[in-house]
Amino acid sequence: MVAMSTTIITITRQALLARKEVWMTLVTLLLLAAALIGIGLYGALSQQSFVMLMMGLELMLNGVMLAAVAFWALSGAGAPEGQLLTIIVMAVMAIEMAMGFALVVAVYRGKQADMTEALSELKQ
Amino acid sequence: MNHGILVDIAFLLLAVLAVVSGWRVFRTxxxxxxxxxxxxxxxxxxxxxxxxxxxxxGVAMFFMMGVEMMVMALFMVMFMMNPAGLNPMVMVHQHRISMGAGVTAFLVLGLMALLTRFPNRPLPAGLEPVASLGHEMLGGSMLIFESAAVVLLATMIGVVVLSSHRGRYGAANEGSLPPGLAPGGDPAGKPKEDQDGGHEHHHHHHH
Amino acid sequence: MILNEMVLPIIVVLAVLVGGAYSVAVMDRVIATRLGAPRAGNPWLSPLTRGAWLLVQQANVTEAPDGRAWRLAPALYLALAATGLALVPWSETLVATDLATSVVLWGSVEALATVVIFLHGWSANAPLALIGAYRYVALGLSYLLISMFVLIGVALPAESLQLTQVVMSQEGLWNVVRQPLGLPLFLVVGLGMTFWGPLNLADSTDLAGGTASEVSGPPRLVWDVARAAMLVAFSGIAASAFLGGWLGPWLSGPLWMVVKMLAVLAVLLWLGRVVPRVAPERCVTGMWVVLLPLAFVDLIWAGVAALWQ
Known part of the structure; x- marks a missing residue:
């Protein structure tokens, strides 16, 4: 018995090398990434609560990571920097989450607020 | 036997799942x-x-996001009204503008994907993705990778400072004022407020 | 060929899932009886009786639960256990999922288990279940880091994140000897991720059953089976990472794995019966202040040993 995953990954890589498949191409992957970025942007702009706003940002970064990996696998000839970029985006997401939540905690303690409108005085 | 079709089916299902669940985030x-x-x-x-x-x-996405979303859900229950979703709720502003911005972003990026001709250079047959990433992280791009580590450390310190209940001069919810210059005097470096100045510590009530 | 590569692994995983969960139930009852608990029926039959009883029992419904998530959570936990079992190598070639990053995938199973158990407690919309869910998240976030450091420790001598490579790196000396801190720390992780015995903070009796307090009938059966199966999956990973996996004289590889997994299970179940439950706040403090630094020591130990060779 040969491992299932090895088989699946071999099949995928053969298919990608032979460009036999119809749907999973760089263009469709980039369209999917664009859709995720679009939905994320909508969320980040429209949500009133801080945490929901951060979810929009995370969804945008999700699309960015997918695009980076797609370029790495199909257009970049496996240059290792493509994978590294994705790792860096993951680190950025962790930093964004941690700082975001710490700020929400600090703001909430000061103002009992968790919505963007409550901080209108920050505009000045 | 053409196994590419299996890859396609899996990709289409996963793509639909990614978009639909991403959309449901803002519709629940x-x-x-x-x-x-x-x-x-x-x-x-x-x-x-x-x-x-x-x-x-791919696997790192599972565990990174598993923990991140877990923490996010905890914060949701801590801070948000209606965490359980028992009442319908809409908490949005500038709805039309945001919708427009989202659609515009999708169209612009999508057109770029459709109209640009990207070079067709798939992964070389013998490439080991994990080893290649490891050699890059601890080889050529070590400085970048290690800077990310330092930034993460700085984040940890910053987060503890920002969210710690204990300020430099006592608990955050008791004003956390610096001690006076003279024993029992006014807090140092703090302008006097109009009414309730004096020797007692200021208590700030916002609501 | 496709049958051999795609169907056989699924059959192996399902067989171990069912057989493993059953043997956990039997072993737990035998150990309890040996330790002097009142004998509750034939240990071979009573798990089956309880399963049949739960199967015909009506499923409880709370007021305004998140129905889909509530019914889905036990199944998802079972699916995670199956994923973990799929990673266990039975011999050099008999592995369902021989991913180049299978150790990391096991880490994600641990992380996602936290999500699923939280979902199980939260979606019931009941106070005790929610408290259990919260306690579990505190526990889960504490043991995850320990688990990661310990697993990186076993990946270092193997110079690979692949579980089969980890096993093969133990040809000369098992990791349980090479990294003496590793297995004890990892056993704590195992008790944590199945919230078993001393670390049963999520479904404990002081919460009247915690996340499962409102669950009855078939969903409860799936939940109980999933916990036992997760314990089996954990024992498989622990046996491969520390006890040399399929390596051993006389017997064939898969048999050695069964023996080693049963040994790990016996230790875990015995610990579950003799060590009292830890208070949640003490548990979290102990994990961050004592066990996490020990995990650091384990990792440095492994790193120095790997450099020495």
Whole structure:
């Protein structure tokens, strides 16, 4: 018995090398990434609560990571920097989450607020 | 036998899952559900990464996002009204503008994807994705990778400072004022307020 | 060929899932009886009786639960256990999922288990279940880091994140000897991720059953089976990472794995019966202040040993 995953990954890589498949191409992957970025942007702009706003940002970064990996696998000839970029985006997401939540905690303690409108005085 | 069709079916299902669950994040009444829909979207994208032979990144998505969304859900229950989603709720502003911005972003990026001709250079047959990533992180791009580590450390310190209940001069919810210059005097470096100055510590009530 | 590569692994995983969960139930009852608990029926039959009883029992419904998530959570936990079992190598070639990053995938199973158990407690919309869910998240976030450091420790001598490579790196010396801190720390992780015995904070009796307090009938059966199966999956990973996996004289590889997994299970179940439950706040403090630094020591130990060779 040969491992299932090895088989699946071999099949995928053969298919990608032979460009036999119809749907999973760089263009469709980039369209999917664009859709995720679009939905994320909508969320980040429209949500009133801080945490929901951060979810929009995370969804945008999700699309960015997918695009980076797609370029790495199909257009970049496996240059290792493509994978590294994705790792860096993951680190950025962790930093964004941690700082975001710490700020929400600090703001909430000061103002009992968790919505963007409550901080209108920050505009000045 | 053409196995490419299996890859295609898997990709299409995962793509639909990623988009639909990403959309549901902003269309559900419960904050906890929202964060788990986002997790679902991340998992679908991670599985697509596995299909693209990014074996480490795809799996890393699962555990990174698993923990992140768990923390997010906790914060939801802590801060948000209606965490359980028992009441319908809309908490949005500038709805039309945001919708327009989202659609515009999708159209612009989508047109770029459709109209640009990208070079067709797939992964070389013998490439080991995990080893290649490891050699890059601790080889050529070590400075970048280690800077990310330092930034993470700085984040940890910053987060503890920002969210710690204990300020430099006592508990945050008791004013956390510096001691006076003279024993029992006014807090140092703090302008006097109009009415309740004097020797007692100021208590700030915002509501 | 496709049958051999795609169907056989699924059959192996399902067989271990069912057989493993059953043997956990039997072993737990035998150990309890040996330790002097009142004998509750034939240990071979009573798990089956309880399963049949739960199967015909009506499923409880709370007021305004998140129905889909509530029914889905036990199934998802079972699916995670199956994923973990799929990673266990039975011999050099008999592995369902021989991913180049299978150690990391096991880490994600641990992380996602936290999500699923939280979902199980939260979606019931009941106070005790929610408290259990919260306690579990505190526990889960504490043991995850310990688990990661310990697993990186076993990946270092193997120079690979692949579980089969980890096993093969133990040809000369098992990791349980090479990294003496590793297995004890990892056993704590195992008790944590199945919230078993001393670390049963999520479904404990002081919460009247915690996340499962409102669950009855078939969903409860799936939940109980999933917990036992997760314990089996954990024992498989622990046996591969520390006890040399399929390596051993006389017997064939898969048999050695069964023996080693049963040994790990016996230790875990015995610990579950003799060590009292830890208070949640003490548990979290102990994990961050004592066990996490020990995990650091384990990792440095492994790193220095790997450099020495």
């Amino acid at each position: 009444d419960s904050m906890v559900r929202a964060s788990f829909f986002l997790l679902l979207s991340f998992i679908a994208v991670g599985a697509i990464m596995l299909l693209l032979a990014a074996e480490y990144l």
